[in-house]
Amino acid sequence: MAISGTQVRTSVHVAARSYVYIANEINRLFLESIQSAGLDPTAYVQIQQTIENGLRTWITMHYLETAHLEILDRGSQVVRSRIDLGLSYVDSPTEDRYSTDIDRVRQALAGTPQMAGCEYRVVVTLKDGAPAVSGWGPTALGSIDHLQRQDVGKVIDTGGGTVQMYRYL
Amino acid sequence: MQVNYQVGGDRHTYDPGTSEDLGDITRGIEEHLRRNHPELAGRDHLTEKIADGLLNGLAGDGTDIELGDLS
Secondary structure, X not given: OHHHHHHHHHHHHHHHHHXXXXXXXXXXXXXXXXXXXXXXXXXXXXXXXXXXXXXXXXXXXXXXEEEEEEEEEXXXXXXXEEEEEEEEXXXXXXXXXXXXXXXXXXXXXXXOOOOOOEEEEEEEEEOOOOOOOOOOOOOOOOXXXXXXXXXXXXXXXXXXXXXXXXXXX | OEEEEEEOOEEEEEOOOOOOOXXXXXXHHHHHHHHHOHHHOOOOOHHHHHHHXXXXXXXXXXXXXXXXXXX
């Protein structure tokens, strides 16, 4: 029983550290993406706590499937670009590892066209039954039929889960 | 692991058991709170507070989870 208890503690600690790391890194990657498009990150930073609260809650309960950063033309509301960060979870994690392939992200974002006149928003795709989080509400993603998808690859790797990045441009 | 919280100025503790799934632990704590403190039933975003407390406690290698005042 004592050994079992130790294993349980280890697993929950690795999971908790992984989820905090993933939430923080999603924020970081979205900020990198905003800045690479020449957009002002101030609006994002102002609601960063709300974004983090949602990410932390839904990741902890494995409800978060994908976090999206949508960049839209301010006038027409046509989607100019979208970053998708798709999550995969590891059951009973034990490997205490946390890394972000920031070089891969920056390489993918290099040459991003400047998107003056655009605005951005964060949208999440959740599994059914996800709890409400303050500051978040229902919405729908804009069409990306006119955009091309680029598979950037695995950009966040932790014992408790991984994140795959896709870019639509 | 022990979960500490306050309701109406009174301090309470709860043992969430041996599950290693943070989602299950979160749901278990929420069920316990709604069952034992009906005054919290209408509180929005209780899950958010529980998940936040769990991550803050466990990510720092602790075993005690502090949820604070839930009133």
